[in-house]
Each structure stands twice: as structure tokens, then as C-alpha cells.
Amino acid sequence: MLQVLAVVHVFISVALVTLILMHSGRDTGFGGMGFTPASQGGTHIVERNLTRLTVVAALLFVANTLLLFHQLK
Numbered sequence: 001m002l003q004v005l006a007v008v009h010v011f012i013s014v015a016l017v018t019l020i021l022m023h024s025g026r027d028t029g030f031g032g033m034g035f036t037p038a039s040q041g042g043t044h045i046v047e048r049n050l051t052r053l054t055v056v057a058a059l060l061f062v063a064n065t066l067l068l069f070h071q072l073k
Contacts, residue, residue, distance in 0.1 A: 002071045009068060012061045019054040 002068070005064060005068050005071060009061075009064050012057060012064055016054070016057045016061055019050065019057055022050055023054065
């Protein structure tokens with residue numbers, strides 16, 4: 001079980017880093033490469049969904065970290 005949680009943790013970590021980089025400003029990170037739309041006046045629907053996805057990934061990361069801690073204890 002510990003090995004499975006460790007592998008899942010790596011995948012969640014990579015997803016979380018990718019999502020956070022997509023949140024970067026207009027000219028930095030993946031946002032400057034055209035992966036996120038540049039909104040004009042207000043928050044675009046894709047940006048809101050990206051924020052929601054990032055929050056879900058962060059919550060999964062925390063939950064998986066706690067499970068890993070419990071397995072090591």
C-alpha cells in the first residue's frame with residue numbers, strides 16, 4: 001500500500017506543479033505559452049475552472065500526504 005501511495009503522490013505532485021505554473025501571469029510560466037486565455041476585464045471561465053482544478057489537486061495532495069504519514073507511522 002505504501003508503494004502505491006508513493007507513486008500516486010508523485011503523479012499528484014506533477015499535476016499540482018503544472019496547474020500552478022498555468023496560473024502564472026500573462027508572460028510567465030505556461031500562461032505565456034498560450035495554454036491559458038488572456039481575459040480582458042473579469043475572470044474567464046477557463047481560469048475559474050483552472051482554479052477549481054488546482055484546489056482539488058491541492059486537497060488530494062494533502063490527503064495523500066496524510067495517508068502516507070499514517071502508513072509510515
